[in-house]
Amino acid sequence: MTRLDAPGFRQYQPNRHGSRARRHLLGAIATVWTILVAVCPSAHAQVVEPFDHLHLVVPDVEFAREWYIQHMGGNAGETPDAVSWGAWPGDHPMPVQLLFTLADPSHAGVGTTIDHVGFSFANLDAAVDGLRTAGVRILSPVSVSSDLGKHAVAEDPWGTRLVLIEDPEAPGIHHVEIRVADPESSLSWYARMFGGERVRFNGAVDAVRYRGLGVFYLFATKDDRAVPGPGRTLDHLGFGPIDLDEVVRVLTAEGTVFTSNPNPRLNPGCRVSAAGDERTQGVQRLFCEPAPQLAHRAVFLSAPDGVRIELVQHLEAGGH
Numbered sequence: 001m002t003r004l005d006a007p008g009f010r011q012y013q014p015n016r017h018g019s020r021a022r023r024h025l026l027g028a029i030a031t032v033w034t035i036l037v038a039v040c041p042s043a044h045a046q047v048v049e050p051f052d053h054l055h056l057v058v059p060d061v062e063f064a065r066e067w068y069i070q071h072m073g074g075n076a077g078e079t080p081d082a083v084s085w086g087a088w089p090g091d092h093p094m095p096v097q098l099l100f101t102l103a104d105p106s107h108a109g110v111g112t113t114i115d116h117v118g119f120s121f122a123n124l125d126a127a128v129d130g131l132r133t134a135g136v137r138i139l140s141p142v143s144v145s146s147d148l149g150k151h152a153v154a155e156d157p158w159g160t161r162l163v164l165i166e167d168p169e170a171p172g173i174h175h176v177e178i179r180v181a182d183p184e185s186s187l188s189w190y191a192r193m194f195g196g197e198r199v200r201f202n203g204a205v206d207a208v209r210y211r212g213l214g215v216f217y218l219f220a221t222k223d224d225r226a227v228p229g230p231g232r233t234l235d236h237l238g239f240g241p242i243d244l245d246e247v248v249r250v251l252t253a254e255g256t257v258f259t260s261n262p263n264p265r266l267n268p269g270c271r272v273s274a275a276g277d278e279r280t281q282g283v284q285r286l287f288c289e290p291a292p293q294l295a296h297r298a299v300f301l302s303a304p305d306g307v308r309i310e311l312v313q314h315l316e317a318g319g320h
Contacts (some may be wrong), residue, residue: 050212052240053097061100085172093212113307114234116161118175124166147204160233170215179223180305194239236308244313260300
């Protein structure tokens with residue numbers, strides 16, 4: 001490109017009014033560019049919502065749901081088996097949810113690729129005192145460290161480790177920590193595939209930060225011996241693509257291993273049932289009922305670090 005101070009340009013001397021007009025024009029262009037940058041999200045942000053959910057395996061879904069609402073400050077989520085942190089809007093952005101699957105977990109999440117869940121309280125000392133009084137097991141009392149700051153460690157009735165911290169910027173469900181062989185590689189992969197912002201929490205902990213209706217972090221710690229978590233209490237992580245097909249296309253190009261159909265049909269609210277009398281023996285009837293949750297499509301995959309991931313496209317909440 002020809003420089004403006006190159007020969008042939010130096011002889012041009014705009015008058016004072018022309019110079020002022022040019023400054024106004026450049027200012028207008030800068031303003032328009034700022035607006036475009038603000039309203040046009042990145043490619044990842046257009047196809048992926050912030051972190052969607054964590055899935056726990058428990059032997060009693062109703063009890064687990066009530067336990068987390070009572071002790072971790074959650075509220076009713078999208079379905080009877082869900083707890084969310086923030087009012088459920090039925091549209092994007094959505095609050096992070098804790099979902100439960102009825103099964104007998106093989107063992108707790110400690111030592112697996114999904115190590116623990118973090119929760120933040122405005123007054124950690126009071127929160128821990130209340131939990132202890134309520135009979136919740138406290139593994140480590142309140143202390144202060146250079147990485148997490150003020151924190152404590154508790155355990156739910158099924159052995160899931162809960163790290164409790166005091167972060168006024170992100171109350172409620174706060175983070176999940178994965179244990180992997182290469183934390184830097186894993187965090188880079190999550191940010192590249194599902195969006196989020198690479199940060200150092202408290203200036204010390206490498207993380208990916210997600211902003212939706214609140215703030216949520218993905219931490220990663222080095223552990224060469226961690227085992228994959230499916231079937232344990234901390235079963236898998238969930239992300240919420242707006243455009244599931246586009247995310248699947250990108251993941252496929254990256255060589256991702258899918259553990260379910262990568263092109264799923266809409267999850268229906270219908271079921272087939274056999275008729276119940278002799279006259280209609282052998283006849284099947286289709287019963288369609290109102291869906292208990294937003295219509296959705298879901299895909300399961302295995303991340304390069306062995307963590308199980310679910311992608312959920314909530315179609316009635318702005319998904320394509």
